[in-house]
Amino acid sequence: AQKVTQAQTEISVVEKEDVTLDCVYETRDTTYYLFWYKQPPSGELVFLIRRNSFDEQNEISGRYSWNFQKSTSSFNFTITASQVVDSAVYFCALSEAVYGGYQKVTFGTGTKLQVIP
Amino acid sequence: GAGVSQSPSNKVTEKGKDVELRCDPISGHTALYWYRQSLGQGLEFLIYFQGNSAPDKSGLPSDRFSAERTGGSVSTLTIQRTQQEDSAVYLCASSSTRADYGYTFGSGTRLTVV
Numbered sequence: 316a317q318k319v320t321q322a323q324t325e326i327s328v329v330e331k332e333d334v335t336l337d338c339v340y341e342t343r344d345t346t347y348y349l350f351w352y353k354q355p356p357s358g359e360l361v362f363l364i365r366r367n368s369f370d371e372q373n374e375i376s377g378r379y380s381w382n383f384q385k386s387t388s389s390f391n392f393t394i395t396a397s398q399v400v401d402s403a404v405y406f407c408a409l410s411e412a413v414y415g416g417y418q419k420v421t422f423g424t425g426t427k428l429q430v431i432p
Numbered sequence: 433g434a435g436v437s438q439s440p441s442n443k444v445t446e447k448g449k450d451v452e453l454r455c456d457p458i459s460g461h462t463a464l465y466w467y468r469q470s471l472g473q474g475l476e477f478l479i480y481f482q483g484n485s486a487p488d489k490s491g492l493p494s495d496r497f498s499a500e501r502t503g504g505s506v507s508t509l510t511i512q513r514t515q516q517e518d519s520a521v522y523l524c525a526s527s528s529t530r531a532d533y534g535y536t537f538g539s540g541t542r543l544t545v546v
Contacts, residue, residue: 350534358521360537406474408534419488420465420535424474 317342319409321423328397329431336392336426338407344368349383349390350408350420360406366390397430404428434458436538438524444544445514453509453541457526464507465527465535466499470520478522481507514545 318341328334340349351363364374366383374381378395394401404427410420437456445451457464466478477491481501492498496515501507511518521542525535 348534352534352537357539358542359539360523360525360535362534362536365534419477419480421477422467422475 317344317347317409317411317421319407319421319423321405321407321426323426324424325427325429327429327431330399331396333393333395334397334428334430336394336405336407336428338390338392338423340388340390340407340409342388342409342411344411346411348410350410351381351390351392352406352408352422353403354406354425355403363392394428397428399430399432402428402430436524436526436536438522438538438541440541441539442542442544444546447516447545448513450510450512451514451543453511453522453524453543455507455509455524455526455538457505457507457524458536459505461526461528461536462504463527464501465525466507466509467523467525468520469523469540475523478509511543514543516545519543519545 320339323337326334347368349366353361353363364381371383371385380393382391404425406425407423408420436458439454443451462483464481467475468478469475479486479492479499480488483504484501496512499509521540523537523540525537527535
């Protein structure tokens, strides 16, 4: 069975600090997909990134970067120079191999990030 | 439509009443998912649709919960004889058949059972 662990329940940082959100996953499949979603106070989940298990290249998008390490089953998310607008709950998620278009995604319990001005 | 639409956005109901929650997915998305998010909790999978059929209902918490999808489009999640523990945000998502795409979520229905 697949499992996603986000050990950090809540994190507070001061604006402009860097912050890393941890995500550890478990799966028996060799083919799988990892995701991060952002849930701002408005409530709607916003897709941020997906990675497949065969691509361990780190990715950077503006102030966001992701570090995927299969050896430690981790997919960590770093926000550089945090801003108040980054305050949200961030969910890490995993889906295993897809059959017929179905991808059952398992979510972690989320990390609430508060950026203090 | 341009996004996943859910209605109502908020629903307050009395314990014991039935409620229906509606989800209108992105046009052309064949897969549709229902999740539940209780206060301060993560997302709990409820049910998945591929077209009009539901190959995976494993997350439905009890037989008071049911869902259907018609025309490969709109889905309705029905909760019968609501209980206070049913209070949560019910999220719908849809996806294309591309394996590497994530879901697109609706903004959810906040259900409060009083």
